[in-house]
Amino acid sequence: MTSTPIRYRLAVASRAVAAIAGGYAVAALSAAALALALPAWTGMARSEAVLTGTLASFAVFAGAVMWVFAARTALRAWAGLALSAAVLALPVLLLGGGGA
């Protein structure tokens, strides 16, 4: 997949964007999703759920970045991010009254 330098550079750029912007989006969604879902599903206090989601979000971010660079192709990397984002967006849309 990286036969020519320019293609290689584009592939790296694509993954860097996926890792930084996509990873941040997934981490932000995970923070919001936990903040909304934990009180609804486990009865945790709202402020506690917010803190739990925010504290964990940086680990989610790091995991997402590693996923992006470990994936076999850039397409798989993007697809993995999109899938996680979609799953995390569900509680945000359902419990957050539409749109975060």
Added chain:
Amino acid sequence: MKEGFRQSMAWLHTWSGLLVGWVLFLVFAAGTAAYFRDEITLWMKPELHALPHAPVAQAQAAERAVQFLQQRGADSPRWFISMPTGREPLVGVLWTKPAPPAGAAPAGERPRRARFENASLDPATGDTAHAPRATRGGDFFYRLHFDLHYMPAIWARWIVGFSAMFMLVAIVSGIVTHKRIFKDFFTFRGKKGQRSWLDAHNVTAVLALPYHLMITYTGLITLMFLYMPWGPQAAYKDRGGEQAFFAEVFPGGGRDRFQAAGEKAPLAPIAPMLAQASAHWGGAAAGRITVHHPNDANAVVAITRAEGPRLSYDQPSMQFNGATGALIATYGDVPQAAAETRGVLYGLHVGRFANPLLRALFFLSGLAGCVMVATGLLLWAVKERQKYAKVLRKGGRIGFGLRLVDGLNLGAVAGLPAAMAAFFWANRLLPVGLAERAAAEIRWFFIVWGALAVLALLRPTLRMWQAQLGLGALLFMLLPVLNAFTTTHSHLGATLRHGPGAVAGLDLVAIALGLGLASAVWFVERKRRKTLALKHAAKAPAPRTPGEPEALSQGLATSGHQP
């Protein structure tokens, strides 16, 4: 990016580390120094070193501070008193200047600091203590650690946060890359070129790995509401947004809730409130006292518990009616699980709970972090240089990228220690009465660092490494000597016998750091001799043995022409 999981992680580790390595080195170095923020501040105010340090009762210190504030800031809307501790013997008072009458001056234009006045008081007498020289002291390194300098703090915090996130990725991918993490812990193969750099990187990284992981993650946590505001925004959207969240989690805070009545009422005595608070906290001392609208009928006195040996950064607080002295509320006595988790993570990062021995271990781990970042940066340059082995042997030049990295490595790793030492020198050498003195000290830090960085980029040679490391070594090792010539009560001859121990400690640490840098100079000298010998050998027409081109590439940075 490479095929295979371990290879991609190695690639990720290399690049995420390199791209922000220089910022990380600055952040690590400043943060490591900031563990001794109070001690550095004390060292930089030699006028205070001869003061007797008999402990003063809290009530007395607080009453003296209130008396002082009644004289100087009776009409101020807010007073802040920080009580003396074992590390900070003076009472710090800060008060807000009353708002100017409407129309007197455009309110938005005054810088934030100009709205406050502050003083340091002798806890026993309440007099302003011997007017120490103006200096930012250890606060400079503390702020430099996350606010950098010469730029808006908010940009700096995003830059530092971005770098910290890269660091987290570099650490986790670095761990994954390791096949033999346990063995590498015990492995150091010296004098073997790239192998030695790798081992040095591994040893400093793995030795203090729990620390590195902790300090990076908790660093992100300290500013998490800036970096990741989406949880509070999503969950509190329908009930007042982030502010409502903060009011719920940190109920004692928030100063806008306090409104002046506009009616005068004398401030109730502070000592009974302190006694009640201390009794409520099982005898723990008070750390900070805030008086909202002193001498108003609606005055509120907020007392926060002193930092103790507890991990959590959040301290419980109590609020009293300032006119009657009656208790209004207590906060933070029974912290909730996630809030306490955040408090502990935050507390672990700043390490205020640590006793001197633990603080010293944090400091050593921080130094290991500096060495880890530095060896990682150098390792990249050493590896990259190998690609140029053939070109170099023919007398060619290395590429622009490597030359740039060489220069930046030199300016950061060798230049920064010298600049930090220069900051301490400026403290002793600048005239005490100089206008804008605190800013001038900081300017000298950046003048020295800037000059060294420019030299490093112009001539990234081994000679330059030696010169800059040697400058840092001299400045640190001679700091106690300078101290002896410029002070009467602050040099080792006095401080080792009569204290303050913190001042003697800083001098001794400076000598140790100087010796460390001096051994680095010696180490570079060995490399330089080896490189020179190889170059001479390469000029001879005899066929090369296979080991030599690799050996040629082992130097730190040999861009440009060697003398």
